[in-house]
Amino acid sequence: VRIDLGSDPEFPDSYLEIWSLDPREKLATIPDTVVGHFFLLPRFSQDARYLGVGTNGSWALVVDVEALVGGASADDSIVFNQEVHSANTPRAIPSSSGLLVTSGHDGFYRFWDIESNEFLMEIDVRGKIDILSHGFSPDGSTLYYMAETELISQIPTDPQEMIERARSIVTREFTENECSQYLHRSDCG
Secondary structure, three states, X not given: OEEEXXXXXXXXXOXXXXXXXOOEEEEXXXXXXXXXXXXXXXXXXXXXXXXXXXXXXXXXEEEEHHHHHOOOOHHHHEEXXXXXXXXXXXXXXXXXXXXXXXXXXXXXXXXXXXXXXXXXXXXXXXXXXXXXXXXXXXXXXXXEEEEOOOOEEEEXXXXXHHHHHHHHHOOOOOOHHHHHHHHOOOOOO
């Protein structure tokens, strides 16, 4: 992956290039006009099928590298392209299992299904930790992250497993406010 911030006359703005190493050849060029912002922070899934890219705006892009190598056009190989965070520079970390986690300066982890672009869930970490780095386990079942304390922690990516983990830790019922905030229900009684 090569990101250029505007030195090529053919693409005066930034663009993303995807290259094969063996044989060494350029597979695709995707101009920033696809999302309207500079590309930043590229990350491959563990199996290298997907490439996730954040922007200096609030968008994330995922390229199906397997489709691209198989002959799909750059436009046809983009499987995820949408606004994911209100704050600048989101990270887009794809997993081999088809999940995408995005994070931004707004303090949220958001989980998406890469193929359907469906929003799955959100984890609010505002004010609790300053995330420095994160990535998926090889099977996509766990998201690992490192906070400013240099402590590596983990979050299961399966919503049911998250609920079971929370129930094992929290020994009381939700308050009305918590029920409304976390379960998005108006009547929790």
